[in-house]
Amino acid sequence: MQGDIKGRGHEDTSRVHCDVHVADTDEERITEEKWQAILHNDASYDAAFIYAVKTTGIFCRPSCKSRTPKKENVRLFQNAQQALSANFRPCKRCKPTGERLPDNEWVAQITRYIDTNYSETLTLETLADMCHGSPYHLHRTFKRIKGVTPIEYIQQTRIARAIEYLINSDKAVASIALAVGMSNTPYFITVFKKKTGRTPAAYRQLNRAKHTMEVLHSGSKN
Numbered sequence: 001m002q003g004d005i006k007g008r009g010h011e012d013t014s015r016v017h018c019d020v021h022v023a024d025t026d027e028e029r030i031t032e033e034k035w036q037a038i039l040h041n042d043a044s045y046d047a048a049f050i051y052a053v054k055t056t057g058i059f060c061r062p063s064c065k066s067r068t069p070k071k072e073n074v075r076l077f078q079n080a081q082q083a084l085s086a087n088f089r090p091c092k093r094c095k096p097t098g099e100r101l102p103d104n105e106w107v108a109q110i111t112r113y114i115d116t117n118y119s120e121t122l123t124l125e126t127l128a129d130m131c132h133g134s135p136y137h138l139h140r141t142f143k144r145i146k147g148v149t150p151i152e153y154i155q156q157t158r159i160a161r162a163i164e165y166l167i168n169s170d171k172a173v174a175s176i177a178l179a180v181g182m183s184n185t186p187y188f189i190t191v192f193k194k195k196t197g198r199t200p201a202a203y204r205q206l207n208r209a210k211h212t213m214e215v216l217h218s219g220s221k222n
């Protein structure tokens with residue numbers, strides 16, 4: 001019976017026309033068949049194509065168990081080489097280049113992700129999701145290579161940015177907390193104090209005082 005076969009082959013031509021203008025030279029159109037392969041992690045398509053996700057910059061085999069991307073963010077390629085030359089990176093989990101991504105490169109990816117997204121809500125799970133690995137494996141590998149856990153690294157990054165704000169801006173402590181991804185101000189103050197030995201307000205005051213001294217000092221020389 002044909003009734004339950006959805007969206008296959010030539011019957012889908014109406015949608016095909018809309019996609020023509022976005023096609024890159026070596027980019028493949030996402031047919032319903034290929035989309036279904038991605039949705040169902042169908043390993044029988046692994047040799048046929050690979051898919052990249054624009055929002056994460058990572059490419060996967062169809063069989064990859066990572067979270068299913070939004071269709072509009074997907075780009076198809078015939079092979080890993082094409083995806084690499086389009087500046088996508090291989091997924092850690094399904095290893096579409098056939099070899100393991102070295103751990104240090106993976107950790108560099110994770111680090112970059114934290115460095116650019118520290119102002120968002122970041123958990124081990126979101127990191128694992130975005131950087132394609134299990135939370136446990138990500139935690140262990142990151143710690144082994146960086147010497148700190150991902151969560152510690154996120155905190156360090158946030159505190160470092162907060163220090164810049166305290167010194168170089170007049171932002172209130174609460175809005176600095178928010179700007180570095182910590183919407184809970186008392187918690188931010190606690191973490192800040194634990195890392196620097198001072199509250200954000202005291203840190204700012206001390207720094208301003210020091211700066212004033214330096215200005216006065218260098219002024220007296222002239």
Ligand SMILES: [Zn+2]
Nearest residue numbers: 060064091094
């Ligand atoms: Zn993958």
